Ligand SMILES: Nc1nc2c(c(=O)[nH]1)N[C@H]1C(S)=C(S)[C@@H](COP(=O)(O)OP(=O)(O)OC[C@H]3O[C@@H](n4cnc5c(N)ncnc54)[C@H](O)[C@@H]3O)O[C@H]1N2
């Protein structure tokens with residue numbers, strides 16, 4: 001049941017929902033909260049918010065208040081590594097990461113949920129790296145009172161996602177074996193510029209470098225270095241250089257010789273068209289082409305967090321990155337705060 005009363009007649013009554021105040025560019029939030037007892041002193045403030053009337057609500061058994069609907073849906077949306085603990089604000093609940101990791105959104109089921117129209121869930125992009133306590137999504141019902149059957153329907157859709165619509169997967173700590181290929185570097189004709197770049201990228205995700213090996217463009221030497229790094233305990237291999245079209249670009253052939261399988265080479269992303277991902281006995285191997293020397297962010301940066309989070313990267317994962325995969329090469333790179341890879 002929902003009834004409209006003049007605000008003067010609501011004095012002494014609890015408010016049925018949060019009432020929002022927005023002062024342009026200055027404030028947005030609840031000026032009054034659900035359950036606040038209205039007093040005479042509040043009347044002018046309410047009039048300034050454009051409220052001459054208020055609802056008195058007594059939900060029927062078949063209805064739910066927006067706050068209760070939001071709580072039911074929040075429970076259903078949260079999978080491993082995602083939770084909520086703040087009371088609804090203006091009918092809306094913030095869902096947050098409970099650990100550092102990689103946000104995984106089941107986009108297909110999220111769309112089914114949002115197709116209902118009468119409820120909503122807004123999320124950050126899937127595969128975003130997040131920190132503990134970061135907000136990853138928000139949910140709410142659209143109307144103030146919603147038929148319980150709609151909320152049940154939304155909850156059922158959310159629960160149909162095998163690992164929930166939202167989860168934050170932990171990321172492994174890299175113990176990286178790094179292979180810097182290129183005869184010109186190996187023979188000292190030019191100075192290596194890749195090692196420091198790779199060390200920074202590995203450290204940015206809390207990982208360490210087990211060893212860095214410099215190698216000429218020689219299949220046998222590259223293959224045996226890969227085997228040695230794995231024998232020493234590397235849980236990921238990263239190679240640089242030798243990834244394009246010249247006869248001396250041997251890296252990926254050498255990796256095959258070392259047992260690399262499920263190799264995906266060639267990507268619809270720039271920079272990073274010559275990027276490669278493969279696996280040697282489940283250990284991921286990432287091949288960074290020389291564009292990684294020039295561009296702050298490349299295909300490697302889109303894929304590396306996913307590999308750390310345990311994604312087994314396939315051709316279709318790589319193909320999906322073409323849409324949004326054109327970096328604008330800004331003078332100052334602001335990735336991940338840009339559209340690249342989204
Ligand atoms: N004709 C074509 N040219 C290129 C293609 C192509 O398809 N057709 N692909 C381009 C793309 S895309 C990229 S990315 C680069 C990939 O290059 P590689 O990974 O094969 O790199 P290299 O050929 O080994 O070296 C290129 C360049 O970078 C310098 N380099 C490499 N490693 C280091 C290092 N550790 N420190 C300093 N400098 C390094 C190297 O000396 C060369 O100058 O290819 C495009 N070309």
Ligand code: MOO
Pocket residue numbers: 269270271272273274275289290291
């Ligand atoms: O692998 Mo290269 O990026 O496309 O310059």
